[in-house]
Every structure is written in C-alpha cells, then in structure tokens.
Amino acid sequence: MPTHVLIADDDPSILLSLEFLMKKQGYQVLIARDGSEAFDLIQQHRPTVLLLDIMMPGMNGYELCKYVRKTPGFEQTKVIFLSAKSKESDVKLGYEAGADLYLPKPFSTRELVAKVRDLIPAELPANNT
Numbered sequence: 001m002p003t004h005v006l007i008a009d010d011d012p013s014i015l016l017s018l019e020f021l022m023k024k025q026g027y028q029v030l031i032a033r034d035g036s037e038a039f040d041l042i043q044q045h046r047p048t049v050l051l052l053d054i055m056m057p058g059m060n061g062y063e064l065c066k067y068v069r070k071t072p073g074f075e076q077t078k079v080i081f082l083s084a085k086s087k088e089s090d091v092k093l094g095y096e097a098g099a100d101l102y103l104p105k106p107f108s109t110r111e112l113v114a115k116v117r118d119l120i121p122a123e124l125p126a127n128n129t
Helices: 012-024 035-045 061-070 088-097 109-119
Strands: 004-008 028-032 049-052 078-083 101-104
Touching (some): 004 012, 012 109, 049 109, 061 088, 101 109
Parallel strands (some): 004 028, 004 049
C-alpha cells in the first residue's frame, strides 16, 4: 500500500513545489486548496502524513489537526504544520492541537523530506513498486 501525503495550503506555489517534492520521494500526493477540501480528502483517503498550513479558508489547520486526533482510525496519522505563523504562542497552539511537528515558513525542503521520512513507520515504504 503506498504512503499517501496530503498537502493542504491555499498558496498555489507552495502546493506545486511540495507536490513535486513529495512525488519525487515516491509518495502518493493528495492536494487540498482549503481546509474544507482537506477535510473531505482526509475522510476519503486516510493519508499517512498531513502537511497543513494553519491559515486556510473553510477550516484552519488547527481544526483539521484536532479532528484527526479525536477521530478513531487516525491514531497513526502524522501531522506536520507548515506555517508563516512562527510566534512561540502559535507553535504552542500547533502542538496543543496534536501536531507531530511544526515548521515555520520558510522551511528547508531537505529538512521537511527528512522529517516526513522519519515520521513514517518503517513498514510503510514510500511507494509500492
């Protein structure tokens, strides 16, 4: 079974670059342009990793993370916040919502790839080839 990574951000340039980056690593990528679309994709596909912006229309990243953390069946889902909100209080809110990792924008793509790889259980390879 391939590893699915959901990228949720309302900035098209970030979506494009992260989609390219994650596909290059062999992950199956799901794209959401707002929180509501991300919510639907999470329910339909149950991705392994969520890369969430915080400030999105429809439903913000904090709300999505809280939903995932309280919903049975998502216990193994990893959540990484990628946000321009970099104040200590924002980061604290992210971890309180249940994030596994909080990376302020701009972030190192090399670091992001390494962190995603580290968070995925060893029995789940990036691709199913």
